[in-house]
Amino acid sequence: QLQLQESGPGLVKPSETLSLTCTVSGGSISSSSYYWGWIRQPPGKGLEWIGSIYYSGSTYYNPSLKSRVTISVDTSKNQFSLKLSSVTAADTAVYYCARLPLAAVIFDYWGQGTLVTVSS
Amino acid sequence: QSALTQPASVSGSPGQSITISCTGTSSDVGSYNLVSWYQQHPGKAPKLMIYEVSKRPSGVSNRFSGSKSGNTASLTISGLQAEDEADYYCCSYAGSSTFLVFGGGTKLTVL
Numbered sequence: 001q002l003q004l005q006e007s008g009p010g011l012v013k014p015s016e017t018l019s020l021t022c023t024v025s026g027g028s029i030s031s032s033s034y035y036w037g038w039i040r041q042p043p044g045k046g047l048e049w050i051g052s053i054y055y056s057g058s059t060y061y062n063p064s065l066k067s068r069v070t071i072s073v074d075t076s077k078n079q080f081s082l083k084l085s086s087v088t089a090a091d092t093a094v095y096y097c098a099r100l101p102l103a104a105v106i107f108d109y110w111g112q113g114t115l116v117t118v119s120s
Numbered sequence: 121q122s123a124l125t126q127p128a129s130v131s132g133s134p135g136q137s138i139t140i141s142c143t144g145t146s147s148d149v150g151s152y153n154l155v156s157w158y159q160q161h162p163g164k165a166p167k168l169m170i171y172e173v174s175k176r177p178s179g180v181s182n183r184f185s186g187s188k189s190g191n192t193a194s195l196t197i198s199g200l201q202a203e204d205e206a207d208y209y210c211c212s213y214a215g216s217s218t219f220l221v222f223g224g225g226t227k228l229t230v231l
Binding site: 046047048049052060062063096104105106107108110111112113 | 156167171218222
């Protein structure tokens with residue numbers, strides 16, 4: 001059974017860089033059939049797609065976040081990572097990682113999510 | 121403001137049917153049959169309920185159905201049950217530059 005697990009600091013200071021890693025188990029991140037993505041959800045608000053990456057390193061980013069986001073992949077560790085720079089309180093959210101089958105452009109497997117708070 | 125527009129809330133009694141709308145544009149919902157719906161219970165990760173407008177993943181009840189007309193997609197839940205009370209989000213492919221957009225979410229209350 002495929003599992004995804006987010007990890008990283010739960011507290012980040014304003015203007016610093018938020019860094020999270022998603023570890024994939026029960027399946028290979030190098031599969032040619034899937035993208036891997038990050039989605040966030042501010043407290044009490046809706047879902048926002050951040051970006052997605054293919055095992056080759058090809059990426060798609062939300063245009064509204066593109067200038068601050070970097071998503072990378074480490075196939076040797078079966079992990080992919082998110083970096084969001086120059087964070088503010090508005091970036092406080094639960095961050096989810098998820099799998100995207102290429103053909104359907106959906107999120108079929110999700111991590112449990114991790115809350116990241118931006119505060120000094 | 122979300123790219124796709126959903127009603128903030130809907131409600132229904134057990135056994136009834138409800139429909140949640142998701143209105144986009146000709147650049148997303150109207151151009152691609154790649155609309156999906158997610159159910160989210162409090163404190164939980166979203167769960168895929170419908171994909172490619174009207175397809176159900178294995179294990180999802182056939183009480184859930186999806187459709188699309190023009191720039192508006194819809195999720196219908198028939199035979200409402202207490203366990204259906206949750207937030208529902210639509211999502212659409214929006215082309216190679218924007219890629220993906222979500223709706224703002226709809227809170228379903230089972231009375």
